[in-house]
Amino acid sequence: MKKLYEERKGRELSLKSSGVRQLGFIMMATALFMYMLLYAPTPYVMYEPGLAAPTKPMVRFGEEGAMKPSPSPSPASTPEEGAFLMTAVRLSDANWWETLSSAWDTDIATYSRSSILRGYTEQEYAERMTVVMQGSQNQAIEAAYRYAHLSYQSVVDSIAVSDVKQDSDGSGWQLGDVLVSLKGGEPFTDAKQIVLELEAYKAGDEAVFIVKREGEEQDVAIKLGAYEAPLTMDKLPIALGGVQLAELRSLQPDDSRFKLQIDSGAIGGPSAGLMFALQSLDLLLDKQDLTGGAIIAGTGTIAANGTVGEIGGIAFKVIAASREGAELFLAPSANYKEAADKAKDMGTSMKVVSVNTLGEAKQVIEQYVREK
Numbered sequence: 001m002k003k004l005y006e007e008r009k010g011r012e013l014s015l016k017s018s019g020v021r022q023l024g025f026i027m028m029a030t031a032l033f034m035y036m037l038l039y040a041p042t043p044y045v046m047y048e049p050g051l052a053a054p055t056k057p058m059v060r061f062g063e064e065g066a067m068k069p070s071p072s073p074s075p076a077s078t079p080e081e082g083a084f085l086m087t088a089v090r091l092s093d094a095n096w097w098e099t100l101s102s103a104w105d106t107d108i109a110t111y112s113r114s115s116i117l118r119g120y121t122e123q124e125y126a127e128r129m130t131v132v133m134q135g136s137q138n139q140a141i142e143a144a145y146r147y148a149h150l151s152y153q154s155v156v157d158s159i160a161v162s163d164v165k166q167d168s169d170g171s172g173w174q175l176g177d178v179l180v181s182l183k184g185g186e187p188f189t190d191a192k193q194i195v196l197e198l199e200a201y202k203a204g205d206e207a208v209f210i211v212k213r214e215g216e217e218q219d220v221a222i223k224l225g226a227y228e229a230p231l232t233m234d235k236l237p238i239a240l241g242g243v244q245l246a247e248l249r250s251l252q253p254d255d256s257r258f259k260l261q262i263d264s265g266a267i268g269g270p271s272a273g274l275m276f277a278l279q280s281l282d283l284l285l286d287k288q289d290l291t292g293g294a295i296i297a298g299t300g301t302i303a304a305n306g307t308v309g310e311i312g313g314i315a316f317k318v319i320a321a322s323r324e325g326a327e328l329f330l331a332p333s334a335n336y337k338e339a340a341d342k343a344k345d346m347g348t349s350m351k352v353v354s355v356n357t358l359g360e361a362k363q364v365i366e367q368y369v370r371e372k
Contacts, residue, residue: 021224045117046098048108049316050090050326052297054083055272055279062259069086082280083289085326086264087299087317107319127176129268131246132164136270137262138249142304143273143358144260144280151254156190163244172220173243174213183208183219186297191245195231198239203227228371258284271311273302278365279357290362294368297321298330298349298361306358310334315342322348328368330355 094110101108117125145152161177182197183189201207203226204233211220225242225253237244253259260280263270275298282290299317301309314335319342321329329352336354343352351368355361 001141019335035101040332041135042094042108044094044115045113046092046094046110047107047313047316048092049319049323050088052085052087052317052320053267055086056083056282058086058264059262059276059279059283060281061257062261069084081199081295082293083295084275084282084291084357085295085321086267086275087320087326088267088269089273089313089316107316126268128162131160131176132270133264133268134248135162135246136273137264137276138299138300139304140246140273140276141251141260141280143260143277143302143306144284145251145253145258145305146304147277147281147358147362148284150258150284153254154249154250155252157250158192158248159188159194160246160248161243162246164242166225172222173241174320176213177220179245179289180210180212180217183210190234191233191247195233195236196243196280198224198231198236200344202229203239227253260284263352271299271317272303274298274300274332274358274361276356277302278361281358285346290363292372294328294365294369294372295324295326296328296330296365296368297324297326298328299335300330300332300355302358307355308355309327309333309359314339318342318348318350318352319346322346322350325360328353328365330361332356 054235068169070132098110100332105297140334142152142154159179161173161175164173179188179194185197188194188197196236198207201224203224205224207222207224209220210217217227222241225240226239227238231239260283262276262280264276278290278296278298298321299311299314301311303309310332314331315338318329318360320338322343327350329339329343329350331352331354333354333356343350353364353368355364
């Protein structure tokens, strides 16, 4: 009898121990699964709606300038309620859950990291976007000056590396490098001077450049790539090992009161050009607030001649603008259908309009304000 009791007790203890082990295994497997789903690194990045921020705090008259007196607003206009909003897409690392859910969640999209970063590190990609943004800001100001018929001079402040060929054999260049001079030579004034300075060299020669990198000057030795002499501006990227250069310019209006500056903080890329140009016009033109009290969002690159260009991720920018209460959204003509379709799917009351130029964007806004 005692033996039977002990055997039964042993089986119960064995079953209990087995159950504890099984529960422990399930808990460990669940924890591992959740870790893999939520925290394990993936080869994907995620696009989702980013910010829709007012451009007014970012665009101002420079220290040398002085803001013109504003006329008293008419009763029909409430400028303090209006705003131009720049829109952006948020790029972040995607976990496996976000990668899977992007199949049915239309407010996010995932892409392979390599297709977006193109071989750059995240820091290099951000630096490249910063250089591109600086160029875009100057184009926005120049487009506004041209539209307002203000005379100005374009001055090259620096020449920066904006892109580096990823399959180059250790060229020595880094994104964001600012080219100062050839070693022992005169400081560069523009990219054309680099071509002139390199006339004394030939393909295969080593040229030592002085560059400013992370605030400090250092030597960078470059073996000049194969090009057919004579060296010209269009052959310069090949000669420098596949790098792309950007002339970072400042615009000096003849009347210093109208000198404009744009500071977008950590925001990079060229797609805010249109909205920066509109905000610049809002300061330059001797009129009441161009928004007419409306909240107007948009996106698009801008050329110095006022042409509005195509951008990426517009569906996410439509979402961001609608969330911030935008009434009107300006979209480049090449992106208009996608933007309009997204607004329709969302059921938003925000009106989406296609624009091709800065002048057309201003006309669209004026018409919208009249019809409000």
